[in-house]
Amino acid sequence: MLVADKNIQEAVCDSPNSQETGETGLALVKYLILGILFGFVFVKAEIISWFRIQEMFRLDSFHMYGVIGSAIVTGIISIQLIKRFKIKSIVGEEIKISKKEFRKGQIIGGFIFGLGWAITGACPGPLYAQIGSGFTVVIITLLSAIAGTWVYGKFSDKLPN
């Protein structure tokens, strides 16, 4: 079982779960709360707005660049602090950060994602927040995104990478 789990870690390339201690039920509530806070900020800063994404790609507003830029700066400082002070996770594990290997997919897939981002006005995070905000038709967009993910999975070994 342990061996199988290691292979799985290899297969899941982004946002993997590096925690070795298992979590079920109530232990997952903290992620729900974090998600709620995150979705709340998404709406309050109007990041879920199709108009804000249009502004960004038309270079008419600094808002989205400010949001993404300051989020990155905060992330960089946080990770440097975690490394410098060897901060451990709350269950005492050493914090691991997933490594992103360079693949052609980051160019081709990234470009395709960008096309979709400008049409839908949403990356995957805002899709969920848009649905929660009452734009229920975005459920169709989400289902299409799941279909797109599935089609990629189906043909991933045949695509240049």
Added chain:
Amino acid sequence: MNQFIDWISQPWAWYVAGPLIGLTVPALLILGNKSFGISSSLRHVCAMCIPAKIPFFQYNWRKEMWNLVFVLGVLVGGFVATTFLSNPDEIVIAAQTQADLAALGITDFSGLMPADIFSWENLFTVKGLIFFVMGGFLVGFGSRYAGGCTSGHAIMGISSLQWPSLVATIFFMVGGFLMTQVLLGPLMKFAGF
């Protein structure tokens, strides 16, 4: 208290929202040794519901339940913000963007999303096909092909100083600029705007 409610109901500035979003990175790492990323949730749904013996979906998705719980939270957070603490005024967008979009046929500038596009009546029309079906497909296919989306690459990846994520982010932007500046106009005309 009322002042607080008034303040929290306003749209938030980038320098408030950006750092809060950035803090999700250390929060997830410290709470559970998790690397921030949202598009993975789409993959976990595939692995859970429609794996179809595809190797890409053969992994222990139960271990990644946290990610699905997190995105459920994002949905709930959107609901709470909109239902209880939403901005009473119309959204203020850049005059130039508003003029450009009006020229393309958008008439509703009152909410976060234009009703001209994002309404159920459009579902079985060319508008729905382009904006929901095709747009969503490109988002899902592209983010998985790229190995992450804005959260996994632009925020988590660049925050941990990984250059492949910078490459991905640059191409997110290239695709977005091309769509907005060149392709969106003809597509909207085709859709009947």
